[in-house]
Amino acid sequence: GESESEMGMTDLLDKEMITDTTDKMSKSLLISSATTTPFYPTTTTTSSTPSSSTTSNILTNSLSSLLPSSPSSSPISSSPLPSSSPVSSSLRSSPLLPEALLSPFYRLDIDLPLSPVDKFPNWTSEFQSILSQPPLQRCTKLQSLSDHFVATAKTFARIIIQESLIPNETKTIKIIHNKGFAGGSKYKHANIFFKFAVDHHNLFGSNNSHAMKVAGHELKGMTAYVSCGMILGLNFPLLALIDWKGYRIIATSILPISEKTLVYGSMDGGNKVYRDPKMAVLMEKIGKVLNLKPHFSGIPTCEDKKWLVGPCDIEGHRSEDGKEYVVDTARVWPCETPDPMVKNAFLFRLLRGELVSKCAMPLSSDSFSLFGEHDSAEHNREVMKATDYLNFNIIPEFAQFLTTQYYNPQKENKPLHYEQLIDAIHRAGINVRHLGKIRAKIDKTIHRDLSFILLTEIVARVLKNVLWGEMRKLSNSNDESQIEGLTLSFFNLIFGPSNGGKNYWMTKMKVDVNTFFLQALFPDELKRDFDLRSGIDLFSLFSRVQNLTGVKIRSSIFSSEISNLHFTNESFS
Numbered sequence: 001g002e003s004e005s006e007m008g009m010t011d012l013l014d015k016e017m018i019t020d021t022t023d024k025m026s027k028s029l030l031i032s033s034a035t036t037t038p039f040y041p042t043t044t045t046t047s048s049t050p051s052s053s054t055t056s057n058i059l060t061n062s063l064s065s066l067l068p069s070s071p072s073s074s075p076i077s078s079s080p081l082p083s084s085s086p087v088s089s090s091l092r093s094s095p096l097l098p099e100a101l102l103s104p105f106y107r108l109d110i111d112l113p114l115s116p117v118d119k120f121p122n123w124t125s126e127f128q129s130i131l132s133q134p135p136l137q138r139c140t141k142l143q144s145l146s147d148h149f150v151a152t153a154k155t156f157a158r159i160i161i162q163e164s165l166i167p168n169e170t171k172t173i174k175i176i177h178n179k180g181f182a183g184g185s186k187y188k189h190a191n192i193f194f195k196f197a198v199d200h201h202n203l204f205g206s207n208n209s210h211a212m213k214v215a216g217h218e219l220k221g222m223t224a225y226v227s228c229g230m231i232l233g234l235n236f237p238l239l240a241l242i243d244w245k246g247y248r249i250i251a252t253s254i255l256p257i258s259e260k261t262l263v264y265g266s267m268d269g270g271n272k273v274y275r276d277p278k279m280a281v282l283m284e285k286i287g288k289v290l291n292l293k294p295h296f297s298g299i300p301t302c303e304d305k306k307w308l309v310g311p312c313d314i315e316g317h318r319s320e321d322g323k324e325y326v327v328d329t330a331r332v333w334p335c336e337t338p339d340p341m342v343k344n345a346f347l348f349r350l351l352r353g354e355l356v357s358k359c360a361m362p363l364s365s366d367s368f369s370l371f372g373e374h375d376s377a378e379h380n381r382e383v384m385k386a387t388d389y390l391n392f393n394i395i396p397e398f399a400q401f402l403t404t405q406y407y408n409p410q411k412e413n414k415p416l417h418y419e420q421l422i423d424a425i426h427r428a429g430i431n432v433r434h435l436g437k438i439r440a441k442i443d444k445t446i447h448r449d450l451s452f453i454l455l456t457e458i459v460a461r462v463l464k465n466v467l468w469g470e471m472r473k474l475s476n477s478n479d480e481s482q483i484e485g486l487t488l489s490f491f492n493l494i495f496g497p498s499n500g501g502k503n504y505w506m507t508k509m510k511v512d513v514n515t516f517f518l519q520a521l522f523p524d525e526l527k528r529d530f531d532l533r534s535g536i537d538l539f540s541l542f543s544r545v546q547n548l549t550g551v552k553i554r555s556s557i558f559s560s561e562i563s564n565l566h567f568t569n570e571s572f573s
Contacts, residue, residue, distance in 0.1 A: 299371060
């Protein structure tokens, strides 16, 4: 609209929607296709049951039409809190926590036996068949296939997560070995390939939240390639991203590909790189739209580097039926200038596609990595310029845009809701992890409402990461009482009237906020006697935490003041 034209913002390449859920925390996104342009993606948050609701709206770019869902954002990267942290000790000392915290982990009891693989659809075959049908027949069939795929993926993702701590030989769905360790543990069932985003191999310093970020980037990269590639004849899998109990799994429909069908990119970490001329033409066309730089790809020991567009470890396949598929898109977008103190930050702290498309020069997906060792100084320098442009131009201009267009006391423009704010931030090419830098550019004495909404959103995302991190620490994630007890204690600590909660708000919360969101707090807010709750909207925070985590509180709880709430088992619907 008007704000976009004034800021020169580009259309979003990907968006997510988070809706209310009951009890569970899961988020799934489906990539599919409809008519002659991509139908893509549907995003849902659901309970443990397979039913879900979806929302989509239409955006366009230079090549095709996208049907993404309403906005939300990917989780901010964070690490689980140490067991000695104030929030950990506060939660674990709570009388609401069950005694079973240290109970052994048991195999999941399944009510019905798992169906044989041949009883499940060949998702990719059905998907391709639907795409070949007349446009008017596609939408209903695609929705039905989408719902079936998402429900199936969530069912088995839940089993994988609940059995994650037991030996492989006793798992219902066993880990597939010899498939590499990037992306996490691999599983295959129901004609679906699952990647469990955990950092078992210490790529990120045993930080599972960073592994989860990589899985999220795979969806974003796939979104970008679908938006440009389907019109060129490329094919893609169905894909679902599922968050549950603090973990993330990415589920992909199995494709008719293998090591023998690889014709572009690398599947062995850049040791051997492929470049088929026909596939290269298609990838170069996509690269021009996405503003990705062609470069020689391959690790330093690779004797035959290839001229690629996109990341070295992307995979382009030509199957036996002649169709060309693209997978492994987690590193499509170049990284921002890496923080040397964060292990392998180039893998998960990426620039947004909206920013990359606005840069004066194309950027290499393999910048700051050994994959792009050839001419790396040039590639890295260009990415550093883009990062500086984001920090010193885009972010200050966006902060000014907010204060003049939506939060100007002299204007009557309607303020943005939280989801609209995140949408606008993404459209400007700004990652949500830079919310603190945006707030630092605001004069909170003049723009008090904007300062409140920014800090409320920041704190909500910190709390989501804290809760998910604590869930991952539980010794038995198969025990629902543990999750329930942890959640009760968490909400009582954050929103209750206890002294422990007040101390958390005045100490540990500030540390977490400044860790996850640089420059978010002003000097007066960092003082020991400043209660951070006075700088946020507690009612909005209460709602946002539910939306971001999937926890839903019964409406009857609102008979109390927000700062005097106490949660029990009956509080959760």
